[in-house]
Amino acid sequence: MNFYLLKSFVTLAESLHFGAASQELNLSQPALTKQIKRLEEYLGAPLFRRSRHGTDLTEFGRFFLRQAQPLLLDADNVFRQGRRAARGELGSLAIGFSFSTVDIVSRVLPQFRLRYPEVEVTLHDLSSAEQMQRLLEGSLQVGFVRLPVHEGLSCQRILSDRLALVVPRSMAGQITSFDVRSIRDLPFLLLQRARAPGLYDHITRFCALHDFHPQVLQHANESLTILSLVGAGVGVSLMHESALRTPGESVVCLPITDPRAQWDVGLTWRTDEPDPVIEKFVELVSAIAPQLAPPALA
Missing domain, CATH: 3.40.190.10 (Periplasmic binding protein-like II)
Incomplete structure (x- = not known):
């Protein structure tokens, strides 16, 4: 069944005026008349009575209107939702x-x-x-x-991110920057490579550029775990600066200015x-x- 035939029928049935229905449907009256005739032929019974007094629905037409209105409403809703989805709203x-x-x-x-x-x-x-x-x-x-x-x-x-050295607050006076000489013998805590392979490999490459190989005491699955362990004095860490906006009072974060850390x-x-x-x-x-x-x- 042609959706537009159904829409033409409902529009005409609700207005019972060929001129008004044609204007709403953006069709000529002869075109609307042909569509209604096609629908009546398809259904096998007349939908409208036409007389000099105007246009009215037949009994069958009133029955069919009750069936068609909710279907047409659902179809309109489907198209409306489809247009919204096409605009990225759904x-x-x-x-x-x-x-x-x-x-x-x-x-x-x-x-x-x-x-x-x-x-x-x-x-x-x-x-x-x-x-x-x-x-x-x-x-x-x-x-x-x-x-x-x-x-x-x-x-x-x-945006850009970079490495930062994280040390316990108790060591803040001893270590003030990423200086290989001052951190070479310290125990390090790092994220598991499986958890953050990009970060892990960046730390490895960066340390190699400085001829430095951290003594890794412990790997962890979460950045918060590392911060807690560093704060407890277990060791120090190299982390991504973006993870350190609110590191807590027990650690000190020292940004690394070397552009290769970025x-x-x-x-x-x-x-x-x-x-x-x-x-x-x-x-x-x-x-x-x-x-x-x-x-x-x-």
């Missing part, structure tokens, strides 16, 4: 992030939800490597990751299949990106 969005980008997500997400309250958002705490793999597999739609990204993904740089963080997504929701999210992040970079520790 749908779902799976967002990847890591501990180092929690601050970014916490500032982007409220604005996105305010603008698009009917988009269902889910958050996934993953390393940059895991995010990019899931993006390529299709189980994630956008991610906040360490740059560069894998082939097949698009990205937008948001890397870029950005938003990444797949572009091989356009997605209006992703496009809206990228647009929002692009618009507020200048506001996302937090002040440096020093």
Whole structure:
């Protein structure tokens, strides 16, 4: 059944005026008359009575109108929702992030939800490597990751991050910067490579450039665990500065100014299949990106 035949019938049945119905449907009266005739032939019974007094529904026409109105209303709603989804106002969005980008997500997400309250958002705490793999597999739609990204993904740089040396507050007077001579013999606490391979490899490369090989006492799965252990005096650590905005009173964070300790963080997504929701999210992040970079520790 042609949807437009049904719409023409309901429009005419509700107005019982060919001129008004034709204008609402943006059809000529002869075209509307042909559509009604086609529908009557398809159904096998007349829908309207036409006389010099005007147009009226037959008994069958009134019955068919009661059947057609809710169907047409549902169809209109389907099209309406479809148009909203095409504008990125409806749908779902799976967002990847890591501990180092929690601050970014916490500032982007409220604005996105305010603008698009009917988009269902889910958050996934993953390393940059895991995010990019899931993006390529299709189980994630956008991610906040360490740059560069894998082939097949698009990205937008948001801010820079860098390494910082974290020491117990009790050692603050003894160690004031990343000086290999003063930290060479200290026990180090680092994140597991499986938890943050990009960060772990960056620390390894950076230390090698300084001819330094940390004496790793303990690996941990969470940055907060490392901060707690450092604060307790168990050892020191090299961490990403973005994880140290509120480190607590028991540790001191010493930024490393060597440019080789720095890397870029950005938003990444797949572009091989356009997605209006992703496009809206990228647009929002692009618009507020200048506001996302937090002040440096020093």
